[in-house]
Structures are given as structure tokens and as C-alpha cells.
Amino acid sequence: MDSRLEIRDPIHGFIYREPYERDLIDTRVYQRLRNLRQLALAHLVYLGATHTRFDHSLGAFHIAGKLGKVLVESESERRLIRLAALLHDIGHGPFSHVAEPILRAHSPKQLLEGKEESKIHELISADIILKNTELKEYLSDREREQIVGLLDGSFGHSYLHELVSGPIDADKQDYLLRDSHFSGVKYGIYDQERLANTLCVYDDNDDFVIAISIDGLHALEQFVLAKYYMTTQVYRHKIRLITDNMIERAIRLGIEADGIKWLKSLYAYDGSDEYIQEYLQWHDERLMTEILREKNTHAEDIFKRLRERRLFKCIFEADQNDFHDPWVRDFVFAGANDFHRSLESMIAKHFGFDANYVIAYTVTFASATKTESEIPVLHRTKTTVFHDESALFKSVDQKIREQHFHIYAPVEYRGDERKKSRQFREFKMVILQMIQKLANPQQELHLDRESES
Numbered sequence: 001m002d003s004r005l006e007i008r009d010p011i012h013g014f015i016y017r018e019p020y021e022r023d024l025i026d027t028r029v030y031q032r033l034r035n036l037r038q039l040a041l042a043h044l045v046y047l048g049a050t051h052t053r054f055d056h057s058l059g060a061f062h063i064a065g066k067l068g069k070v071l072v073e074s075e076s077e078r079r080l081i082r083l084a085a086l087l088h089d090i091g092h093g094p095f096s097h098v099a100e101p102i103l104r105a106h107s108p109k110q111l112l113e114g115k116e117e118s119k120i121h122e123l124i125s126a127d128i129i130l131k132n133t134e135l136k137e138y139l140s141d142r143e144r145e146q147i148v149g150l151l152d153g154s155f156g157h158s159y160l161h162e163l164v165s166g167p168i169d170a171d172k173q174d175y176l177l178r179d180s181h182f183s184g185v186k187y188g189i190y191d192q193e194r195l196a197n198t199l200c201v202y203d204d205n206d207d208f209v210i211a212i213s214i215d216g217l218h219a220l221e222q223f224v225l226a227k228y229y230m231t232t233q234v235y236r237h238k239i240r241l242i243t244d245n246m247i248e249r250a251i252r253l254g255i256e257a258d259g260i261k262w263l264k265s266l267y268a269y270d271g272s273d274e275y276i277q278e279y280l281q282w283h284d285e286r287l288m289t290e291i292l293r294e295k296n297t298h299a300e301d302i303f304k305r306l307r308e309r310r311l312f313k314c315i316f317e318a319d320q321n322d323f324h325d326p327w328v329r330d331f332v333f334a335g336a337n338d339f340h341r342s343l344e345s346m347i348a349k350h351f352g353f354d355a356n357y358v359i360a361y362t363v364t365f366a367s368a369t370k371t372e373s374e375i376p377v378l379h380r381t382k383t384t385v386f387h388d389e390s391a392l393f394k395s396v397d398q399k400i401r402e403q404h405f406h407i408y409a410p411v412e413y414r415g416d417e418r419k420k421s422r423q424f425r426e427f428k429m430v431i432l433q434m435i436q437k438l439a440n441p442q443q444e445l446h447l448d449r450e451s452e453s
Helices: 021-023 027-035 053-071 074-088 096-106 119-133 141-152 160-164 172-182 192-198 214-235 238-256 261-266 273-279 284-292 298-307 326-333 337-352 393-402 417-439
Strands: 006-009 013-016 201-202 205-214 313-319 359-363 376-378 383-385 402-411
Touching: 006 214, 006 273, 013 053, 021 027, 021 074, 021 383, 021 393, 027 074, 027 284, 053 074, 053 160, 053 192, 074 141, 074 376, 096 238, 119 273, 119 337, 119 359, 141 337, 160 172, 160 205, 172 192, 172 214, 192 201, 192 205, 201 376, 205 214, 214 376, 214 393, 238 261, 238 284, 238 298, 238 313, 238 359, 238 417, 261 284, 261 326, 284 298, 313 417, 326 417, 337 359, 337 402, 337 417
Parallel strands: 205 376
Antiparallel strands: 006 013, 201 205, 313 402, 359 402, 376 383
């Protein structure tokens, strides 16, 4: 193969491209992914985590190609799988997943009808794939429609979709290894070769789905553990969660409190060609730079804090087991926005914070519909499912699904570690009383004012 079509990758070695794939990658719409960090501001904790959606998309493309060679008979479908993996993140905007709730809040509701499970960046990806003039030069109308169908599950048998968007898809197989490598940790390591070589296609009631042979059970367990460790140690690292929430709050305040018109337009997806053309001009650094120019705004202040690493602190954290009253527990983890706003206001008033800068956040498992639980496991004489074969999966899955509730605020803990610990306990005691009051409005509220001294 022409060496000009090789890309040397620190995760997979050489990634090989066909000439038409090289041309797609060289388009401006694709090169934009170089300016979108894979893990937003995680590099404030993990110094090497500056890798991008571009790197990851090429890695997913490489793995999808390997899986396609083994599992897909049709050459045309193999080509589609590679292309779908290559383009699966093309619709991400600045800071990627962080701003997804804002897009959903400010986009016309009629565009989302019947698409509750879709993330808006996936809808934007479909628009870009179908309409972008650069991509049209290298992909036929039919191919672009089939790629979109493969990504949303409407084209072909289920296993084709699962190769690029499923419990053990090429996307996850790459980002666990890649995020682990660039974060400088070993948590995301698993035997990708063994996992890939033990995957197979299973006939399930006139559909075909991804399955694994019993010989690959331990490789799949290793994959599950890698996802668990990366989730708990990297994706849910306390600083990562704080910076993500600060970005989201800054953008939301910029739109709703500061009245920044261009920011509102950026996060009001309407499906038009004009919107997509403008959206494609934005990336992480441009958004940060433009917001920092909006002087004397909440958005500018929070982004300035991020740039200078003057971060909010976690002043309260609890998991679902900390709430013994099932009524209170359900009330907290229902995640109602009005509850969050009321609690934020009470905390701000009591402790003297700006209510805009108090953030209540529920930490939940993000992929509840895409677990490994029901993956068929093929024995020589029978077929079972993964959750019945793996005791390890049951315990890990239960642990990763535990919900946590956090409060962030612009506080500076005072003094030595013992004083910091005492201050945190005081915050927790008062906030627990506030939560009890909101859950049971008839209950009298007795707040300990010691935390103000």
C-alpha cells in the first residue's frame, strides 16, 4: 500500500486508508475535528489528555474496519461500516457532550419529536453527512443515506449498527484505550485483539446481532472492567465533573442571563443549512476566546475562572445510599430542574453565594440503554446471555449504575486539611436539612449557622 495512505497512531500502530477515505479525511469539515478535544478540559487533571475527536474517529474507523473484515460478508457493507465509524462524531460542537443539554433546551421541540433517545449532535451529524458539499464530492447520495441509516439503526440488520453504536462497538473499543493512554493511566487497558477475534454474528429471531463465543467471556469481562475503571477514575473524576458543569453553566448563563445573541444562535439548532454552515465554524478554542471577549458577563467570568484554573469546589456529595428515606431519595434522584434551582437558591442565600454560581448536579450512568448485559454468549450446544454467565458483570454493573448527587460552588476552603474537612461536614449537614425541607415542605427547617462563623 502507498505509504502516503498510512497514518501512524500511538494506539493502533499504522492505520491504513483507501484513497477516497484519505480525501474525506482531508476535507475542511473533517479536519475541524482536530480542534475538538475528546475529553473537554480533562487536561486540567490529566496533563496529556489533549487528544481530539479527530484522533478518536480515526481509531474507531480502524477498529470498525478490522471488525468488518471478520464479521461482514458484503464488501459494500464493510465500506459503509468504515465510513460510518469515520464520520460518527462529525456533528460534535465545542466541548462535545458538555453542551448537549443546552442544545436540547434551546432547539425547537418539534425537531426532537419521536427522537427522545437521540443526542442532538447525532442529528447534526446526520445533517452534515447528508448535506455537506465537501462530503458530496466523495460520497454518493445513496451512500450518505445508508451511512446515516447505519448510524441511527434504520439500515440493515442490527449487527451492522451495533458495530458502530452498540455495547461493544468500535467507538468504545477505541476510546477506552485512547483515553487511558493520553490520560496517563492504565485503567482502560483490555485485550482488544482477543475481544475482536471472539465476536461473532448471531441469528436472533430473523435479525442478526453481535454475540461473543464462550472463549471470549474473559476478554469481555476485561472490557467491562476497563469501562468501569475509566468511568469512576477519569470520566467521573471530581475536577472533570466540575469543569464540565462550569462550562455548561457559563453557556447557559451567557444565553439566559447575559443575553449574548450569537451564543443563543449557536445553541438553537433548527435543522437549516445556514445553521449547519455556521455551526461548523466553531470549536473549543474559538468558543472560549469569543466568550472571554464578552466583558462583564457571567459567561466571561466563569470561562476566565476555567482558563486560570480557579475552579468551583464540591461542597456536598452523597450517593443514593446516603438517603435512608426512600421518598427523599426518589425526590433527589428524579433530577427535577425546579428542585435543583430551589436548592441552589437556598444554598446561595444561606452561605452568601451568587445563586447563578451554585450548581446542583446528579451523576448518573450515561449509557443505560447500551449495556453488555444482553449480549448473546455462544456455547457449542446452547446460547446464554452475558449477565447470566458473568458474576463479575453483575457487581460492576450495579456499582457503575449508582447515582451520586453533588453541589458545586465558588468557595475557597480555609486552613489546613482538618479545617477543610470540618467545613465540608458543615456544608453537608446544612444542605441535607435543606434537601429534607424541599422533599417535605411541611417540615420545619433548622439550619446550623456555625458554617458561617
